Amino acid sequence: MDIFIGLMIPFLGTALGAACVFFMKKELSVPVQRALTGFAAGVMVAASIWSLLIPAMEQEAGKGRFAFVPAAIGFWAGVLFLLLLDHVIPHLHMNTEEAEGPKSKLAKTTMMVLAVTLHNIPEGMAVGVVYAGFLSDNSAMTLSGALALSIGIAIQNFPEGAIISMPLHAQGQSKSKAFLLGMGSGAVEPVGALLTILAAGFLVPAMPYLLSFAAGAMLYVVVEELIPEMSSGEHSNIGVLMFSFGFTVMMALDVALG
Numbered sequence: 377m378d379i380f381i382g383l384m385i386p387f388l389g390t391a392l393g394a395a396c397v398f399f400m401k402k403e404l405s406v407p408v409q410r411a412l413t414g415f416a417a418g419v420m421v422a423a424s425i426w427s428l429l430i431p432a433m434e435q436e437a438g439k440g441r442f443a444f445v446p447a448a449i450g451f452w453a454g455v456l457f458l459l460l461l462d463h464v465i466p467h468l469h470m471n472t473e474e475a476e477g478p479k480s481k482l483a484k485t486t487m488m489v490l491a492v493t494l495h496n497i498p499e500g501m502a503v504g505v506v507y508a509g510f511l512s513d514n515s516a517m518t519l520s521g522a523l524a525l526s527i528g529i530a531i532q533n534f535p536e537g538a539i540i541s542m543p544l545h546a547q548g549q550s551k552s553k554a555f556l557l558g559m560g561s562g563a564v565e566p567v568g569a570l571l572t573i574l575a576a577g578f579l580v581p582a583m584p585y586l587l588s589f590a591a592g593a594m595l596y597v598v599v600e601e602l603i604p605e606m607s608s609g610e611h612s613n614i615g616v617l618m619f620s621f622g623f624t625v626m627m628a629l630d631v632a633l634g
Contacts, residue, residue, distance in 0.1 A: 378519060379507055379573075382526045383566045386503060389530030390496075390562025393537020397545050397554045404542055407614055410606045412535030414615035417602035418622025419532035420499070420594045426630040427506060427525045428591035432584040450585035454592025458498065462600065467491035485544050485557065492540050492561040495601060498593030499529050500568025505586045507569065508576030512583065524633035528626040533562055 404412070429447055436443040466480035468487035475487050482490075506522045541558030545551055576586055606615030 379511070382507060382519075382523055383503060383569045385523075385526040386499060386529040386533050386565045386569075387562045389533035390537040390565070391559045393534040393539075394541040394555050394558030394562075396538040397541040397551050397558070400538075400542065404539060409539055410608075410612065410615040411618040412539060413602050414606040414618035415622035416532040416536055417598045417606060418619040418624070419528050419626040420598050420602070421619075422623045422626035422630070423502060423525055423528055424591040424594045424598075426627055427521065427528075428502060428587045428594075431506075431509070432587035432591070435584045435587075446584040447588040447591075450588030451592035451595075453585070454498065454589040454594075455596045457589070458494075458593045458596040458600075461494055461497070462596075465490055465494055467494055485547060485549060488544065489540065489557050489561050491601075492536060493564050495597035496533075496536075496562055496564050497568055498590055498597060499533075500565035501572045501586075502590040502594060503529060503565065504569030504572025505576055505583070505590050508573045509583055509587070511573065512576070520633045521630065524629040527633075528629050529565070531625065532622060533565075537562065 429451070432447040432450065433443045436446050439445070463477060466475055466477040466482055466487055467490040468475045468484060476491075480487070503522070503526055506525050510519055510522050537558045540561055541554045544554035544557055549557070572586070572590075576583065606612065606619065
C-alpha cells in the first residue's frame with residue numbers, strides 16, 4: 377500500500393495543479409510561468425543529484441576511484457534516450473509557435489500536452505527506480521527517501537499541471553477538457569514508475585545504471601526545456617531565484633527524510 381501511495385503522489389500533484397483551471401479566471405502571466413518553471417527545474421536538478429546520482433555511486437563504492445563509471449554510463453544513456461524521444465515525438469513547448477519533432481497534423485493543444493508528457497517520463501522512471509531499490513533491500517534506498525522523492529516531484533508537478541491546463545482553457549478548451557488534458561499529462565508518471573519497478577526486479581545488479589539513467593533523462597529535460605523557458609526575455613531573475621528555491625526544497629526533503 378505504501379508503494380502504491382508513493383507512486384500516485386506525483387500524479388496527484390499534477391491533478392491538483394490542473395484543477396486550478398476551475399478556480400482561477402485568468403491565464404498565468406509570463407513571470408509566474410517563469411517562476412513556476414524555475415522551481416520545477418530546481419527540484420529536478422536536486423532530485424537528480426541527491427536521490428539518483430549519489431546513491432548510484434554509493435552502490436559502487438567498492439570500485440574505489442572508478443565508482444563513477446556506472447553512473448556516467450547510465451547518465452549518458454538517459455540523455456540519449458530523451459534526445460531520441462525529443463526527435464520522434466511531435467511536441468510544442470510553452471510560449472512557442474514552432475513544434476519540435478517530426479512534422480505532424482496534430483492539434484496545437486495535443487502537442488502541448490505531449491511536451492509535458494515527454495518530460496514527465498523521466499520523473500516517473502526516477503520514482504520507480506528508487507522504489508525498486510527499496511523493494512530489492514538495497515541499503516542505499518529507504519522508504520522515507522523514496523517518499524521524499526515522490527513528494528518533491530509532486531510539489532513541482534503542481535505548477536506544471538496549472539501551466540498546461542490554464543493556457544488550454546485560454547485557447548478555447550472547456551474547463552473540464554483542459555483539466556482532463558492537464559491531469560492526463562501526468563498519468564505517464566505512475567505508469568512509467570510501475571514499469572520501471574517491474575523491469576528493475578529483473579535487473580537488480582543494474583540498479584546504479586537505472587538510477588543514473590533517470591538522472592540523465594531528467595537533466596536533459598531541465599537543460600533542453602525548462603531553463604530556456606524560465607530565462608527567456610527580460611527580468612529572468614525570478615526564474616533563477618525560484619530555481620534556487622526549488623533546489624533547496626528538494627535537497628532539504630531528501631536529506632531530512634532520506
